[in-house]
Amino acid sequence: MSTLEIKDLHVSVETEDGPKEILKGVTLTINGGETHAIMGPNGSGKSTLAYSIAGHPKYTVTSGTVTLDGDDVLEMSVDERARAGLFLAMQYPVEVPGVSVSNFLRTAKTAIDGEAPKLRTWVKDVNETMSRVQMDPAFAQRNVNEGFSGGEKKRHEIVQLELLNPKVAVLDETDSGLDIDALRIVSEGVNRFREQEGKGVLLITHYTRILRYIKPDQVHVFVDGRIAEQGGPELADELEANGYEKYTAASV
Template sequence: MSTLEIRDLHVSIRIDDETTKEILKGVDLTIKSGEIHAVMGPNGSGKSTLAATIAGHPRYEVTSGTITLDGEDVLDMEVDERARAGLFLGMQYPVEVPGVTMTNFLRTAKTAIDGEAPNIRHWTKDLKSAMENLKIDPSFVQRNVNEGFSGGEKKRHEILQLELLKPKFAVLDETDSGLDIDALKIVSDGVNRAMAENEMGTLLITHYTRILNYIKPDFVHVFVDGKMVEEGGPELAERLEAEGYDRYAANA
């Protein structure tokens, strides 16, 4: 059993040489192995900042608070150290990596995470199986990472990484963004497989409840103006779908 724990996290971003803006204003969250935590909230509330801060994006400055993974200080780790410790970020807008093929990227990442190159026979089998499950064309392994991919193809490639790298915790930032219903089901199935195989804990950031029809959350958190303002079970997501976020924003 692993635990990712966030306590009283305050994070700012620099606007210019003299000005900073606080975005996260005291976030508390604990995720354990096998748990799914859905974080829902309006645009601009700081959800993506939370995801990027966990992953170690240098743009965001932690001014106070802690993030620990099994008692180890995550904030003291470089980005690659966080990945090796078992953290994974599925980006809202996956970037293109010209000149780097998917097959080289994936195997290099797996080698860096595990500290040794995977057995080529087992790796080829695992890669082929994961691509088939995610309905990714086999020819894509020779294409550059995300270059010329559609939105749905980029998101499926993110989940391909998730299945192969087997993290302890996945932070999925609007994985459902831009997906049609077929792609949403495929991506959701991939996340569910990773959880079933690895006891992975998941922080699922989303605006809408439709992905929660396929990835069933244990906990739902409402995120407004840089902090958690309410939490509950799956029924809270249904209420948000019906009522929206206006009543929270009025009290922010």
């Protein structure tokens, strides 16, 4: 059972006017077997939290701690964080011209495990995983995300999640830009991952529609770089009915 623990995290970014604080003291613990949903209006710091956990160089942690099973995540390089068991599904997956999906996936798996997967079983695993998210195995020969639709990019993120099999998955608006069919397929992939023993999920979203497919254990409302409210799945229903106004008004 893995535990991702975030304590009093403060994060800034550089702007034309100097450093600007985005996260203003976030404390959050995700235990293995738990799914946490973070919801909030645009600009509230949700994606900043995701990228700070992953180690994006744009974001500067000014104070606070992030640990995974007691190990200091903030002292790790990006690749070390991945090997430790962290995974980030990006809101806007990037295209990588000249690198095939098959090479990308095998190189990533080799880096995570410290040894290359056996080619025969690996090809079978990749084909089966792509089939589960209704991607044509021919996509394995295409360049990473190049010419992919929004839904295909997000399905490819789920392929990575299933094959790399981290301890904790941070999913940054995995539902954005998806139609109903793609949303269901992506959600099924996330549910397959979290059904494994001890896996943690941090799901960042604007909307409650993905929470109809992926049931969170806890919901956290982000406003102005802080957690303004937290509760069970019923909190998402309240947000669907009433929006964020109650929380944004209180932060002004």
